[in-house]
């Protein structure tokens with residue numbers, strides 16, 4: 001994400017756990033909301049200070065000039081996250097910060113903002129560590145992975161920003177053929193198509209910053225117009241999504257349409273088709289597979305275990321996909337063993353709360369032969385110490 005922000009022209013500081021700080025104008029924060037494919041939300045730090053008690057948090061929030069950004073007629077929500085905070089109750093800390101904001105508004109204007117949990121106009125977030133507290137105004141509102149195109153979900157869809165992250169980690173470029181053999185609702189392919197057509201992920205939605213007093217409509221309109229002008233619906237790309245379920249394929253197609261990719265579907269530069277990954281043929285001589293295969297009950301047919309299905313998929317990859325690179329996101333650490341493939345890299349990633357690994361496998365010509373030779377060696381070693389029974 002830090003790399004992505006730098007590419008957007010923001011001055012980034014070092015990445016921190018789960019995020020990255022950057023500095024710039026509010027317009028650069030609008031641009032990050034509009035263009036970041038990876039961030040979950042963009043927060044604006046408005047105050048910080050050391051604290052030891054809830055009273056210190058109250059004072060910090062009370063001294064912050066909230067009225068510069070929102071009025072008492074607007075609804076508010078306050079949340080607190082903490083890492084090693086000495087405070088006993090985060091709920092109480094949240095209450096004190098909220099009280100401080102509300103008291104300040106009442107003292108200055110005679111009226112107070114009301115609290116709204118589900119659709120607040122303004123969200124304030126406090127982050128507490130051992131000693132320091134930081135207060136933020138959330139500039140995004142709804143999390144940024146909500147691009148505005150998803151109507152229905154397939155089974156276990158990836159969040160859009162995780163899908164974009166997988167593509168970026170894989171190093172895929174729009175010039176390369178891309179295949180997702182377990183595409184579900186199409187998230188990875190839709191993200192890839194948006195990258196290839198230079199479609200900003202935030203073009204179809206609203207953001208919380210639009211409700212702030214500092215909102216610069218002229219700057220925002222110009223950013224959006226520029227983003228719209230560079231969209232190239234006819235960009236060259238070769239993207240194929242497959243799934244064994246025709247119902248899910250229909251869903252992926254309607255999601256892609258809603259994401260503005262109707263022309264790509266028409267041109268067949270983006271294709272969704274029903275196909276079993278155990279028998280699917282390559283879509284080009286060389287390319288990349290980026291996918292998250294099913295786990296547990298998601299395998300089809302339901303009776304076959306995922307492990308044996310993945311062994312069959314691996315057989316197909318070894319036979320038919322030499323020259324391809326496959327990136328598989330799975331919660332199952334035993335995936336390489338199931339597939340009898342050695343990963344060339346693995347990266348730990350969280351899919352929501354689920355710890356997963358992104359495995360990279362390089363399919364080289366002859367890997368099937370080498371693999372069976374290895375299997376023979378393994379059997380040989382089991383049979384006789386000097387292997388002369390192979």
Ligand SMILES: C[S@@+](CC[C@H](N)C(=O)[O-])C[C@H]1O[C@@H](n2cnc3c(N)ncnc32)[C@H](O)[C@@H]1O
Nearest residue numbers: 157158182183184185187243244276277294300
């Ligand atoms: C974890 S989901 C993929 C979710 C997808 N990444 C998304 O964002 O919606 C796994 C998908 O694999 C499909 N599937 C299961 N067995 C399959 C097989 N043998 N061949 C192709 N697809 C299969 C399921 O129908 C399911 O949609």
